[in-house]
Amino acid sequence: MNLLNKKKNVIVLVIVSLIMIVLLGEDQLTIVKETELVREVLAQKFPSEAEKRQRIALWVVQHFEGPEPIKTIEVGKFESYGFLGTGGRGVSVRINKKEYNTMSLQLVKDSPNGGFGIHKANEFHFEKQNDKNLKGVEVKLWRSDNG
Incomplete structure (x- = not known):
């Protein structure tokens, strides 16, 4: 999926750059400035996988509390379901490197607002606390053994 986002970014950047070249003519300095602006806009519109993992x-x-503090959050690969993602998107998360502290999050616009499913033995329970942050929490990419 990451490769698909990069391809989209490159295609959009090329198209916008070509349009700017045609409209601006020989003023190359302006083209360079506009290209940088386009890159910044694209970076905001298409956040990197690392930024998405941080948000997750x-x-x-901010939404789970347990018997011990959260020290590590491993975020799995972003999955699309159905034909071309029409079935939605989701991601698996593991807390403190414990297999039984896993959950699956349904994503809405890369944000886990669509619901979740947790492992039966999960020690963490839902408790909304918007004042919490990621200070002291290590965020990692979770590569499961199955693929």
């Missing part, structure tokens, strides 16, 4: 981890910290 923050949501987990």
